[in-house]
Amino acid sequence: MAANVPIILNNGRTCPVIGLGTWKSKPGEVTQAVKDAIDAGYRHIDCAHVYGNEKEVGEALKTKFAEGVIKREDIFITSKLWCTFHRPDLVEGAIKTTLENLGLEYLDLYLIHWPQAFKEGDELFPMKDNKIEGSSVDYVDTWKAMETLVQKGLSKSIGVSNFNKKQLERVLAAASIKPAMQQIEVHPWLNQQPLIDFCKSHDIAITAYSPLGSPDRPFAKPGDPVLLEEAKIKTIADKYGKSVAQVLIRYAIDRGLVVIPKSVTKSRIIQNFNVFDFQLSLDDIKELSSLECKGRVCSMGDTYHPDYPFNDEY
Ligand SMILES: NC(=O)c1ccc[n+]([C@@H]2O[C@H](COP(=O)([O-])OP(=O)(O)OC[C@H]3O[C@@H](n4cnc5c(N)ncnc54)[C@H](OP(=O)(O)O)[C@@H]3O)[C@@H](O)[C@H]2O)c1
Structure with missing residues (x-):
């Protein structure tokens, strides 16, 4: 369906299918980007403490509430608990910040x-001997603390990001509130079908991050392939009279996923939302999925951490 229909989470709440990503959006740019997105029709903003720009996102929201463009209940705001606040007694303070x-x-x-x-x-990336220093907190204990946030009305829904199948199974076994969402990297080079199937079988919705291949990721190396320049995707885009970015966004939506492209450029913010007048055929979705090449672009790099998620097959 091409129409802009929100997805329904496992707790009955709805989530708009396109959200504005804000990782790497500089504090001086993100306020305008969020305002432009709301004016373009976005009703979902993806934030995180570690992005270092939540105050500036908040300024845009404040302006749009004051202008009467949106009310609080009209917009879906996501944020994320950073890794240094997993200890159960730190979780409530982190969401309050x-x-x-x-x-x-x-x-x-x-x-x-x-x-x-x-x-x-205080360090978001505590380093020791050139490596990120881990803590032994079990994410299942963190999950139990996340559940109390719902009971206290601090978040309507809770979920996870970058969890593998085994990690999700452990959370599900202990949960009294099931994760409503799993946010993971998804695009044609990393189509994530097995993990998506697993989440769907447990009624956990998926948000696709880095849907455009995250060309501005700080750890990109010269000569890395660029998803937005992939010739096969360009051929499909030309057929629909759309841009490669629009096809990549539709690739997520037409697989039933929520998608959160990031941009600080007004014309692109508008373009990325202008995807509700076409829909990919099943054959084109299959063709895009066939570009799978374990092409993960976003990873933490702490492969030695016992809970590093990407050592398992999925
Ligand atoms: N949970 C997690 O661990 C996690 C990890 C990564 C990302 N995320 C979330 O997912 C969001 C999106 O992922 P991402 O930021 O990694 O990358 P992305 O959305 O795949 O790509 C963003 C890049 O694409 C450019 N761009 C946007 N629209 C475009 C268009 N129509 N044509 C050409 N270029 C375009 C942007 O440029 P300009 O901004 O200069 O326009 C920016 O350089 C993040 O911002 C964040 O909110 C979450």
Whole structure:
């Protein structure tokens, strides 16, 4: 279906299918980007404490509430618990900091950003011997603390991000509130079909991050292939009279996923939302999925951490 229909989460709440990504959006740019997105029709913003720009996202929300363009209940705001706040007694303080920065009383969705816990403290990336220093907190204990946030009204829904199948199984076995969402990297080079099938079988919705291949990721190396320049996707895009970015966004939506492309460029913010007048054929979705090449672009690099998620097959 081409229409802009929100997906329904396992707790009955709805989530708009396109959200604006905000990782790497500089504090000086993100306020305008969020305002432009809301004016273009976006009703979902993807945030995180570690992006270092939640105050500036909050300024845009404040303006749009004051202008009467949106009310709080019209917009879906996601944020994420950073790895240094996994210890159960730190979780409530972490969401309260995020809420204060965003100027909100509640989130729509709060995710455990990564399964790995890092050493608690002021450093977001605590380093020791040139490596990120881990902490032994079990993400299942973190999950139990996340559940209390729903009971306290601080987040309407809770979920996870970057969890593998085994990690999700452990959370599901202990949960009294099931994760509503799993946010993972998804695009044609990493189509994630096995993990998506597993999540769907447990009624966990999926958000596709880095849907355009994250060309501005800080760890990109010169000569790395660029998803937005993939010739086969360009051929499909030409057929629909759409851009490669629009086809990549539709690739997520037409597989039943939520998608959160990031941009700070007004014309692209508008373009990325202008995808509700076409739909990919099943053959084109298959063709795009056949580009799978384990092409993950986003990873934490702490492969030695016992909870590093990407050592398993999925
Ligand atoms: N949970 C996690 O661990 C995790 C990890 C990664 C990402 N995320 C979330 O997912 C969001 C999206 O992922 P991402 O930021 O990695 O990358 P992305 O959305 O795949 O790509 C963003 C890049 O594409 C450019 N771009 C956007 N629209 C375009 C268009 N129509 N044509 C050409 N270029 C375009 C942007 O440029 P300009 O901004 O300069 O326009 C930017 O350089 C993040 O911002 C974040 O919110 C979550």
